[in-house]
Amino acid sequence: MSGNLPSRLGVLVSGNGTNLQAIIDRIEAGDISAEIACVVSDKSDAFALTRAARHGIPAVVHENIGFPERRAYDAATVEILRSHKVDLIILAGFMKILTDVMVSAFPNAIMNIHPALLPSFRGLHAQQQAIDYGVRYSGCTVHFVDCGTDTGPIILQSVVPVEQDDTEATLSARIQMAEHQTFAAAIKLVVEGKIRVIGRKVRISA
Numbered sequence: 001m002s003g004n005l006p007s008r009l010g011v012l013v014s015g016n017g018t019n020l021q022a023i024i025d026r027i028e029a030g031d032i033s034a035e036i037a038c039v040v041s042d043k044s045d046a047f048a049l050t051r052a053a054r055h056g057i058p059a060v061v062h063e064n065i066g067f068p069e070r071r072a073y074d075a076a077t078v079e080i081l082r083s084h085k086v087d088l089i090i091l092a093g094f095m096k097i098l099t100d101v102m103v104s105a106f107p108n109a110i111m112n113i114h115p116a117l118l119p120s121f122r123g124l125h126a127q128q129q130a131i132d133y134g135v136r137y138s139g140c141t142v143h144f145v146d147c148g149t150d151t152g153p154i155i156l157q158s159v160v161p162v163e164q165d166d167t168e169a170t171l172s173a174r175i176q177m178a179e180h181q182t183f184a185a186a187i188k189l190v191v192e193g194k195i196r197v198i199g200r201k202v203r204i205s206a
């Protein structure tokens, strides 16, 4: 990351928002020196919106309705984020693949959490994919977003065991506990300027 350190987060969500909550809690505890400038949800009924409201965080419902194509939707998202002076974007359970419009507007400044150990089990239902494959361990990955699906430079990963009788729900719940710690830790590294991206590798300084 070059230039000024990022401090204004734009958090994109689609659902429950437990990762959003974990980030809010770490910021309010003074552990992450940043502010959530806005929450953007592509779903009007996302519980994440309620979480934002409870903490007085500006929130925008931005549904993909009436846009001629995905790139136009992303261009409008960029406008929303810029209007809130966002300099670091957090995909916290945002269930859309970003187009080049978003990725090129915020190079190496978009972070995603994925519920598997990438590069295994990219895309949807990563937890069920891990169960079906029969792996003994899965986990979560925080990575910068590039134009591929779950392919960008990896910042942090955490390993979670897969139990023999796991369902998608039980494994998801176990992975989410790791997600909350891992995502916050990765965001803290980025806002403290401890991350350098070299090609597809991420170097972390002490």
Ligand code: GAR
Pocket (backbone or CB within 6 Å): 013, 014, 015, 016, 017, 018, 019, 020, 048, 092, 093, 094, 095, 113, 114, 115, 123, 124, 125, 176, 179
């Ligand atoms: C999280 O488990 C996250 O890993 C996953 O959505 C969930 C959102 O939970 N993201 C993806 O699958 C993205 N491909 P949350 O709304 O409670 O934070």
